[in-house]
Amino acid sequence: MFSGLFESYAKLGEIAKLYQPQTISTSELQSEGYIVYGANGIIGHYHSYNHARPQICITCRGNTCGQVSLTSPFSWITGNAMVVNIENKVEINQIYLFHFLKNYNFNSIITGSGQPQIVRTPLERIKVPITNLTEQKRIANTLDTNNKNLIIECNLKELYVRQKQFLLQKLFI
Template identity: 30%
Template sequence: MILRLESLIQNLRDKIFKQKLRFKDDYGNDFPEWKNKNLGEICEKKSSNISANKIEDNFGKYIIYGASGVLKKVDFYEEKSDYISIVKDGAGVGRLFYCKGKSSVLGTMDIIKPLVNTNTHFLFYLLSNIDFTKYITGSTIPHIYFKDYKNENFGIPSLEEQTKIADFLSKIDEKIEIEKQLLIQYKNQKKYLLQNLFI
């Protein structure tokens, strides 16, 4: 089920960004034509200087992200609103996360924030369609740099159509997350039952 949904969202993303699947506005009318733009025209990059060593003894309620996702919770945050983080150094380079506001990232990651007239969720799905492997440099420790991939060119829809696309794809992502949680619960129940079978 999860693999089918992940395959579905990948296929839909491909069709949407190739403009083979278009949305209508609330009145059934076509949205305006998409405009060709470079990635650097619709978002900006910020850096973080937080190291894992500095937050070892820090605990709180605000999430801090590392290369594998949520690292821990600390007593401060650097980003007030939602953003996208990307692993820029080391293992997992090019991995993306959609990050809720009031959170931070380690220095091995970059923060990508939308500019005016860009939906954050839409930007996340757009970035998910980039093959970052072609931008990797460094043989010992791999790196990617925003200055290299910011020139990726895309068709960009109006903000209203971006929002429709983002809402549509987010609903499938939410379904995938629910299925993953159900699978974890099922595995935990199975493990518990097997452990207690011979008591």
């Protein structure tokens, strides 16, 4: 479907600013406020935010190292995640880049024997396939649609499994 589309490749560090924000301690987390993203996705809330726009984040510490997420706007991202910020870049679509990174195999750049980690330099060297913005948006929309359909199908399967269990219980009671 997408073969032959890619006109060139760019290093991630050339098309995005990669950085780890300031970390807040778990004792500072609150039950309400702005969403806080850490190494395991959403880890709590905080009274302020450090990113007004959605950001691509790559977990860079611990067992979930290499997990990619797209944050909500007005959120706090901790230093356990690497932010892939493309706010000032016009040649790359954020959702396209998110899908590329979500499907990237980070195993070759994960280091650390005690605690797995990813550092910035190898991330900056990742080669991202680049095509024109129209094609990037088309690819991103196709992948988003497929993901939404997959979620619907998984939810239906779960519903059918529960329905089957219910009917079997009624049948044999």
